[in-house]
Amino acid sequence: MADPDLPDDIDIEDLDPSVLQDLRSLSKDNGEAVAKHMIMAATWMDDDPKLALRHARAAKDRAGRVSIAREVNGIAAYRAGEWKEALAELRAARRISGGPGMLAVMADCERGLGRPEKAVELGRSEDASLLDRESAIELAIVVAGARLDMGQAESAVITIQRAQPSRDDRGMSACRLSYAYANALAEAGRVDEAKEWFEHTVAIDEGDWTDASERLAEL
Structure with missing residues (x-):
């Protein structure tokens, strides 16, 4: 072509x-x-x-x-x-x-190919420890998604917790991490905690980056 x-x-x-x-x-x-x-x-x-x-x-x-x-x-x-x-x-x-490269994107490709376990492996790789904070957050979000793909909601919650979501953080990465945490909690049946984190996501979602308000209304 x-x-x-x-x-x-x-x-x-x-x-x-x-x-x-x-x-x-x-x-x-x-x-x-x-x-x-x-x-x-x-x-x-x-x-x-x-x-x-x-x-x-x-x-x-x-x-x-x-x-x-x-x-x-x-x-x-x-x-x-x-x-x-x-x-x-x-x-x-x-x-x-x-270098660690685009690990989060690579992990998401593995999910797209129907290989969530490979995404989890990338999250455990030595290169993952070399990522900057923002890239590490993106990888955690993808790995948590892979855990959900495999029906492991509690493991998804733990994955996000390891990325240390904080109510004091602001910006797109913090917003995306907060949303992923709320989503994992909801999938794990921890509805009250999920509501709290969806509410926090709405409060810091300055650029309409997520559909947190809609998700909150559904709970």
């Missing part, structure tokens, strides 16, 4: 300088083409995931040895629901660059 068209007015300087630095290993023309496809992949990720994935694949095909190109392809594939491709690309990115 031919590469998707690129608009004439793309400015590659819109990319993070560290990404542009990584692309300097390519020829000038190829590096610029990769940068433009990556920008278009990011541009279309929400509104047209399939088109975003075409741009991400075009970037990857031109820069297969560049970690960030593989990572963008993986994220775009994930957003488009192409779990197997996403997992393969994110693994490739980690092999090239090292």
